[in-house]
Amino acid sequence: MAEPFIRLRNVEKQYLTRNGIVLAVEKVNFDIYESEFVAIVGPSGCGKTTILKMIAGLIPYTLGEITIAGKLVNRPQINLGIIFQDSVLLDWRDVLDNVLLQIDIRNLDRKEYEPKALELLRDVGLDGFEHKKPYELSGGMKQRVSICRGLVHDPPLLLMDEPFGSLDALTREQISMDIQHLWMEKRKTALLITHSIPEAVLLADRVVVMTPRPGRVAEIIDIDLPRPRRLDRLPEEFNEYTGHIRGIFQDSGVLHLE
Amino acid sequence: MTQSIAELGQLERRAAWRAKILPAIGIILFLVIWEVAVRLLNIASYLLPPPTEVLVMIVEHFDALLKHSGVTAYEMLLGYFMAIAVAVPLAILTTASRSFDNFITPIILFFQTVPKIALAPLFLVWFGVGTLPKVLVAFLISFFPIIIDTAVGLRSISPEMIDLARSMGASNFQIFTRFRLPTSLPYMFSGLKVGATLAVVGAVVGEFVGADKGLGYMLLVTNSNLQTALMFGVIVALTIQGLLLFYIVQFLENILIPWHITVRSGQEHGTL
Numbered sequence: 224m225a226e227p228f229i230r231l232r233n234v235e236k237q238y239l240t241r242n243g244i245v246l247a248v249e250k251v252n253f254d255i256y257e258s259e260f261v262a263i264v265g266p267s268g269c270g271k272t273t274i275l276k277m278i279a280g281l282i283p284y285t286l287g288e289i290t291i292a293g294k295l296v297n298r299p300q301i302n303l304g305i306i307f308q309d310s311v312l313l314d315w316r317d318v319l320d321n322v323l324l325q326i327d328i329r330n331l332d333r334k335e336y337e338p339k340a341l342e343l344l345r346d347v348g349l350d351g352f353e354h355k356k357p358y359e360l361s362g363g364m365k366q367r368v369s370i371c372r373g374l375v376h377d378p379p380l381l382l383m384d385e386p387f388g389s390l391d392a393l394t395r396e397q398i399s400m401d402i403q404h405l406w407m408e409k410r411k412t413a414l415l416i417t418h419s420i421p422e423a424v425l426l427a428d429r430v431v432v433m434t435p436r437p438g439r440v441a442e443i444i445d446i447d448l449p450r451p452r453r454l455d456r457l458p459e460e461f462n463e464y465t466g467h468i469r470g471i472f473q474d475s476g477v478l479h480l481e
Numbered sequence: 482m483t484q485s486i487a488e489l490g491q492l493e494r495r496a497a498w499r500a501k502i503l504p505a506i507g508i509i510l511f512l513v514i515w516e517v518a519v520r521l522l523n524i525a526s527y528l529l530p531p532p533t534e535v536l537v538m539i540v541e542h543f544d545a546l547l548k549h550s551g552v553t554a555y556e557m558l559l560g561y562f563m564a565i566a567v568a569v570p571l572a573i574l575t576t577a578s579r580s581f582d583n584f585i586t587p588i589i590l591f592f593q594t595v596p597k598i599a600l601a602p603l604f605l606v607w608f609g610v611g612t613l614p615k616v617l618v619a620f621l622i623s624f625f626p627i628i629i630d631t632a633v634g635l636r637s638i639s640p641e642m643i644d645l646a647r648s649m650g651a652s653n654f655q656i657f658t659r660f661r662l663p664t665s666l667p668y669m670f671s672g673l674k675v676g677a678t679l680a681v682v683g684a685v686v687g688e689f690v691g692a693d694k695g696l697g698y699m700l701l702v703t704n705s706n707l708q709t710a711l712m713f714g715v716i717v718a719l720t721i722q723g724l725l726l727f728y729i730v731q732f733l734e735n736i737l738i739p740w741h742i743t744v745r746s747g748q749e750h751g752t753l
């Protein structure tokens with residue numbers, strides 16, 4: 224197999240807090256290959272956000288090594304798009320300008336990227352809303368804008384930290400379908416962090432299951448299901464995968480079903 | 482219950498109309514009751530003059546009121562702009578450097594706790610009866626809401642927003658100008674508005690302590706001459722001055738941060 228695009232080797236993160244050192248992530252090893260969709264699931268506080276931020280170069284790691292395309296991550300990575308749980312749109316920019324923020328800050332040619340931004344907005348069902356301000360949008364619409372902002376500059380890597388976290392169930396389903404659609408079209412390397420086992424299985428090629436704090440990799444599961452995967456036509460194996468992951472959480476004491 | 486868009490529009494127009502007309506009715510009602518009560522109860526004019534008499538006084542002494550208003554307005558504006566010119570950069574520095582914050586914040590807090598009114602006589606001793614001591618009191622009194630609200634605003638940016646900016650390769654300067662500063666504007670403006678209403682208080686307090694012109698001076702003179710009706714006129718002039726500055730700042734706010742006006746739920750995060 225080819226060289227991994229992202230490689231985490233024995234990565235460890237300790238936070239220094241008032242009450243001493245917190246070991247958030249311990250000896251994490253996994254790889255993400257180019258054009259692969261990887262999801263991380265794990266209980267709250269197991270270090271998922273920490274891992275994502277370390278990969279993005281936004282916080283330093285304590286031990287180990289992270290490389291992207293063979294280069295050591297030791298500063299903020301700019302060749303990527305990030306989508307957070309909160310849409311973090313700029314209130315003073317309209318929808319189109321929020322998407323094009325990427326382009327403005329990177330000093331790219333706005334004219335060249337504007338058609339692309341409009342196309343992305345159309346893809347997620349936001350045509351006609353280009354010139355609305357964020358306060359005129361619903362939470363789900365705002366999150367779609369932030370997805371477009373994460374993709375408009377055509378980054379080779381997309382990082383998503385619970386992008387559905389603050390949305391209602393119906394919107395979650397719709398946006399996960401949007402993401403699958405966009406991913407199938409563009410085949411970016413993608414890392415999705417989520418609490419939801421079905422969402423992870425629905426979207427990912429591989430699911431990294433984490434243990435409770437300190438976060439370690441409990442198991443990495445290949446999801447061998449054909450795409451597009453649809454929530455209304457889930458194959459038998461889907462439930463086997465989710466059941467298996469649930470089992471891991473039960474074993475590590477995260478889930479009690481009685 | 483059903484409600485058509487047309488009905489909704491009508492309701493909204495009515496509400497807007499009510500919002501304009503009701504305060505006016507309230508004020509007029511208040512003045513009428515005042516007038517009638519004073520005349521019916523035969524209250525002496527030097528105790529409480531009726532509004533009509535105040536109006537007559539304002540018209541009669543209009544030139545003097547205008548002249549003294551000019552003096553106070555000058556002191557107030559100079560103090561206010563000085564406060565902005567010092568407070569905003571200081572707020573920026575405190576958010577930019579932790580050490581500077583640790584150094585300056587206790588000093589600012591100390592001066593905030595000292596009653597500024599108590600400093601006015603001291604300024605008189607130091608700087609005489611000229612314009613400077615009034616400007617200084619106006620400056621000091623409007624300085625604190627501006628620096629505190631601006632600093633709060635500059636810190637109100639979410640950590641995710643900064644992560645986002647850094648993942649786009651934004652420089653520290655860009656993070657400040659493109660993200661942090663615009664985010665702080667609504668907070669900054671609530672400080673500016675509180676500061677505007679306080680600046681006029683500062684100028685008048687400065688004049689109380691020692692002055693030969695200005696509305697504060699006129700207030701003292703009319704008071705000692707028992708010209709109560711004219712005194713009310715001076716108070717009206719002062720109020721108009723404070724309101725005018727407040728509304729100018731609010732107007733600038735509407736222009737500069739329209740995105741915030743429309744979402745604001747009517748509450749301000751002002752500090753006093």
Ligand SMILES: Nc1ncnc2c1ncn2[C@@H]1O[C@H](COP(=O)(O)OP(=O)(O)OP(=O)(O)O)[C@@H](O)[C@H]1O
Nearest residue numbers: 238240245247266267268269270271272273274436
């Ligand atoms: N800046 C920080 N300082 C100190 N401790 C931190 C910091 N950030 C995270 N932690 C700790 O590290 C651990 C992992 O946090 P992290 O945010 O990565 O968890 P998470 O898996 O993303 O959780 P969630 O699913 O709730 O978002 C937690 O125990 C948290 O308390």
Ligand SMILES: [Mg+2]
Nearest residue numbers: 271272273384
């Ligand atoms: Mg998290």
